[in-house]
Amino acid sequence: MPGSEIFQQVSGVSRETSDRLDFLEHLVRKWNPSINLVSKDSLPYLRSRHVNDSIQIFSLVDFTKGNWCDLGSGGGFPGLVVAILAHETKKQLQVKLVESDGRKAAFLREAIRQLEIEATVVNSRIEDLQPLGATVISARALASLSRLCGYAERHLSAEGVALFPKGATYQCEVDEARKNWAFDITLHPSKTHITAAILEFRNIRHV
Template identity: 45%
Template sequence: MKEAIFDDLDVSRETFERLTQYVELVKRWNPKINLVSRKSLEDIWNRHIKDSVQVYSCAGSFENWADLGSGGGFPGMVCAIMAIEDAPEARFTFVESDQRKSAFLRNVARECGAKCTVVSKRIEAVEPLNADVLSARALSDLRTLLSFCDRHLGKKGLALLPKGERWKKELEEAQEEWKFDVDPITSLTEPQAVILKIKGVSRG
């Protein structure tokens, strides 16, 4: 089973071992602070890890990555673990207002050697991060996410926003208020879902 997962992810052995360590930490902490649903925990490699690896694969080169509403660390912590080998000079900032989830993220970073800072504040209260890449998963509707992008994404930055089967409706609603370039990438794990690659965010 483990070998099949490793082959499916297309990552190095070292990265896979770090991801395995992360999965074990999620399982250990989850009963206390509900990082992911019990049902999705049973399929964590497919539902959370593989999805997050796909987000990372969409990023290209970067130096400064911001993950908003980080929760249990998907996709941000997975991307930070991927970057240990792939982009060792890159910096990650996780914004998570829940103190217990912030403590979990700091623990994972120490255990797995991920290079990141955890900011325990509300997104609106954080100074602009000027990120090259911004990610957020299961945080809010697209219209609200774009307001966060407007604040925290650099002028030439890229937002990577996983969205479920309602993504087209969210896109239409967001385009009433915002201008942006968008490229929907079909999810590898859920055919009705996408990763929205967004650039050039400005008020409509």
């Protein structure tokens, strides 16, 4: 399975955590026909395309405490997976899932309840929020890099990091974003998609 080595990174987790990840997949499959949490085409590949991708995002962060804000959380990738792994690793991360769609926000709250994890759902448009002061911001399949830079510049703490998974055209998006934004960027080749990458942004500022 593509990306199976990512899951091996957490293969030593407790049975409880492994069961939580399995149960998350079950919940997504149960709710997806009603509210389209993930694309129908990717549903058979939840583990490799969504769960494992979320695990590798979590693995890039070395903070042991702080405020992790997942913007446009949708089906909970990576937000719910982050909360599950933070619980397992005892990291003191306050996980906040920002989702404007009321039905998806309802799913996230129910998933948090059934998974018995700590996370907060904010049912709001990102543009309407007061600055979040996040230690970590993640956003997966949400918007262009230029738009994401605007969100991060507003909601990221001075020492914080933003993690944005992007597909094969990520360099074009970086070049476009540089027209209006300055930032320090670290490229992490994706271990689940051969042409994709996770872009790590720091010190984002408008130019």
